[in-house]
Amino acid sequence: MVVTLQNISKRLGNFSLTDISLSLPGGYITGLIGQNGAGKTTLLRILLGLYRPDAGEVRIDGRSYQDQEIWIRERTGAVLLEELFERGLTLRENGAVYGRFFPKYRQERFEDFLVRFALSPKRRCSDLSRGERLKLQLAFALSHDARLLVLDEPTGNFDPEFRRVFFEVLKEFIADGERSVVLATHLTDDLDRIADYIVYLENGTGLFAGDVETMRAQYRIAEGDGYRLRALPGESVIHMQERAHGARALVRGMVSDPELTFRAPTLEELMYFMSKRNGE
Amino acid sequence: MFQMIARGYLTDLKNMRTAERPAFGYFWVVYCLIVLPLMLGYFEAPRKAVIYLAAAIPFAYDILQMGLCPLRIPEMMFLCPLDAPMRMQYIRGTCLFRVGLHTAAGAAGAMVTLAAGNDVPGTVGLTVNIFLTSVIGLCVQGARDTIGRTTVRGIGAGLGVSLQLIYVSAAVSGGFLGQKRWEQAVIAVMQALFLLAAGRYAGYLGAMLREAVSYETAEKRVKKQRSV
Numbered sequence: 001m002v003v004t005l006q007n008i009s010k011r012l013g014n015f016s017l018t019d020i021s022l023s024l025p026g027g028y029i030t031g032l033i034g035q036n037g038a039g040k041t042t043l044l045r046i047l048l049g050l051y052r053p054d055a056g057e058v059r060i061d062g063r064s065y066q067d068q069e070i071w072i073r074e075r076t077g078a079v080l081l082e083e084l085f086e087r088g089l090t091l092r093e094n095g096a097v098y099g100r101f102f103p104k105y106r107q108e109r110f111e112d113f114l115v116r117f118a119l120s121p122k123r124r125c126s127d128l129s130r131g132e133r134l135k136l137q138l139a140f141a142l143s144h145d146a147r148l149l150v151l152d153e154p155t156g157n158f159d160p161e162f163r164r165v166f167f168e169v170l171k172e173f174i175a176d177g178e179r180s181v182v183l184a185t186h187l188t189d190d191l192d193r194i195a196d197y198i199v200y201l202e203n204g205t206g207l208f209a210g211d212v213e214t215m216r217a218q219y220r221i222a223e224g225d226g227y228r229l230r231a232l233p234g235e236s237v238i239h240m241q242e243r244a245h246g247a248r249a250l251v252r253g254m255v256s257d258p259e260l261t262f263r264a265p266t267l268e269e270l271m272y273f274m275s276k277r278n279g280e
Numbered sequence: 281m282f283q284m285i286a287r288g289y290l291t292d293l294k295n296m297r298t299a300e301r302p303a304f305g306y307f308w309v310v311y312c313l314i315v316l317p318l319m320l321g322y323f324e325a326p327r328k329a330v331i332y333l334a335a336a337i338p339f340a341y342d343i344l345q346m347g348l349c350p351l352r353i354p355e356m357m358f359l360c361p362l363d364a365p366m367r368m369q370y371i372r373g374t375c376l377f378r379v380g381l382h383t384a385a386g387a388a389g390a391m392v393t394l395a396a397g398n399d400v401p402g403t404v405g406l407t408v409n410i411f412l413t414s415v416i417g418l419c420v421q422g423a424r425d426t427i428g429r430t431t432v433r434g435i436g437a438g439l440g441v442s443l444q445l446i447y448v449s450a451a452v453s454g455g456f457l458g459q460k461r462w463e464q465a466v467i468a469v470m471q472a473l474f475l476l477a478a479g480r481y482a483g484y485l486g487a488m489l490r491e492a493v494s495y496e497t498a499e500k501r502v503k504k505q506r507s508v
C-alpha cells in the first residue's frame with residue numbers, strides 16, 4: 001500500500017508538526033526515526049486517522065479517511081504504546097470481540113501468532129507486561145490480513161530474543177511485495193538491517209525522507225585528523241566530533257580527502273550528527 | 281449494533297475486576313448495602329430489610345457502574361473498520377442501553393418494595409430516582425473542560441448521589457409508608473432539586489458524545505480525568 005502525506009501540519013499544545021510531505025512506497029519497511037519528542041507518534045496517529053491534521057491530507061492507496069475510513073481500517077493494523085485491548089478479558093476473548101469488526105480476521109491465525117509469541121490465549125490482558133501487550137497487538141494486527149502495519153516504538157519493549165522473531169515476522173509480512181510496514185523507533189540498530197526507506201523527523205519537521213541507499217549515498221561519515229576535517233568545505237560538514245584520537249564528521253555530498261576515511265553512516269550516527277548540527 | 285452494545289456492556293462488567301479506581305465504587309456498595317441499613321436499623325424487621333435491599337441493590341449497582349465503567353468508546357474501536365457516524369450510533373446506543381437497563385433494574389426492585397408494602401408514590405419515586413442517577417452517572421463519566429470544572433461537576437454529582445441516598449432511606453424507612461406531611465414536603469423538594477440537577481447534567485451529554493467519537497478529544501478527556 002502506498003501512503004502519501006501532503007503538507008501535513010498539526011499543533012498539539014506547545015508542539016507542532018510542520019508541513020510534512022512524503023510518499024511511502026508499497027512493499028517496503030519504512031523506518032520513522034527521530035529523537036524523543038520529534039513528532040513520530042503524532043505523525044503515526046495522523047497516518048492512522050486518529051488525529052485529524054490541521055492542514056494537509058493523508059491518502060492510503062489514493063483513499064482518504066474522510067471518504068473511505070472503513071476501507072482503510074480494514075486493511076490497516078496498528079501496534080501502539082497505549083493499552084488497546086480490554087484488561088478484563090482473556091487474549092482469546094479480546095481477539096473474538098474485536099476480530100468481528102474485520103472481515104478477514106481469523107481467530108485460529110490470531111491464536112497461532114499468540115503461541116508463536118509465547119503468549120497463552122487463556123491469559124487475562126491485565127496480567128500482561130508492557131512488552132506482552134505489544135505482542136498481543138502485533139498478533140491481532142497480523143490476524144486480519146492487514147496490508148499496512150503501523151508500529152509505534154515497539155522494539156524498545158521487546159527482549160532481544162523476541163526482537164529477532166519480530167523482525168522475522170516483519171520480513172514475512174512484506175514478502176509478497178504488496179504490504180508495507182511503517183515502524184517508528186529511536187532505537188536504530190535493527191532498522192539499519194531491515195529498513196528500506198527512512199523518514200527522519202526533528203522537532204516536528206521532516207529532515208530526510210528517502211530510501212536507505214540514497215541516504216547512504218548522500219551522507220557519509222568521514223574519520224581522520226581534526227585539522228583535515230576542518231579543511232573540508234564548510235557547507236558539506238554537517239557536524240564534527242573531536243575525540244581523544246582523531247575526529248569524525250557527518251558530511252554531505254561527494255567531498256574527498258586521501259587522508260580521511262569515508263564510510264556510510266549508521267542511522268544512529270545520522271540521527272546523532274543531525275541533532276548536533278546547530279551546536280546543540 | 282445492539283449486539284455490539286450488549287457485548288460492550290458485558291466487557292465493561294468484566295473490566296470492573298481490573299478497574300483502576302475500584303475504591304470509590306466498592307465503598308458506596310458496602311455503604312449502601314451494609315453500613316447504612318445497619319446504622320438506620322433496616323435489618324431489624326424482615327419486611328423492612330426486603331424493602332430496603334430491593335431499593336438499594338439496583339441503586340448500589342448503578343453507583344458501582346458509574347465509578348468503574350466510564351462511558352467510552354474503547355480505544356481499539358477507533359482502529360476498527362467503523363466510521364464516525366457508526367461510532368456515534370454506538371455511544372448513543374450505549375447511553376440508552378445503560379440508562380434503560382439500570383432503570384429496568386430499579387423498577388424491578390421498586391416492584392418488590394411495592395409487594396412488600398411500599399406505596400405507589402414511593403415505588404414510582406424509586407424508579408424515577410434510579411433513572412435520574414443513571415443519567416447523572418453518564419454525564420459525570422464524561423466530565424471534560426478544565427480540571428476545575430471537572431472537579432466541580434464531580435462534587436456536584438457526589439452531592440446529588442448523597443441526596444439520593446437520603447431519599448432512598450426516607451422512602452423505604454416509612455417516608456412513603458405513612459410519614460408526616462413535612463417529611464413528604466422535604467422529600468418532594470429534594471426530588472425536584474435532583475430532577476433539576478439531572479437536567480443540568482444531561483445538558484452536557486450532547487457535547488460529551490461528540491467528543492467521545494473522536495479519538496483526539498476522547499484521549500484529552502481521559503488524560504484530564506486521570507490528572508484530577
